[in-house]
Amino acid sequence: MSNNNECGCGRSPTGFCVGWHSLSESDYKIKLAQYEEKNKNNKS
Numbered sequence: 001m002s003n004n005n006e007c008g009c010g011r012s013p014t015g016f017c018v019g020w021h022s023l024s025e026s027d028y029k030i031k032l033a034q035y036e037e038k039n040k041n042n043k044s
Helices: 025-043
Strands: none
Touching: none
8 A cells, every 4th residue: 555645647746646647738837947946055
């Protein structure tokens, strides 16, 4: 049995559920871009 926090929808950038499975495709792309921008800024 898998951990309940693991993401099976394939949308999570972390591999763990972040609640993005119910987003529309356009909303998902926006969230992903925001996530990537935030992480890029945190690594600088």
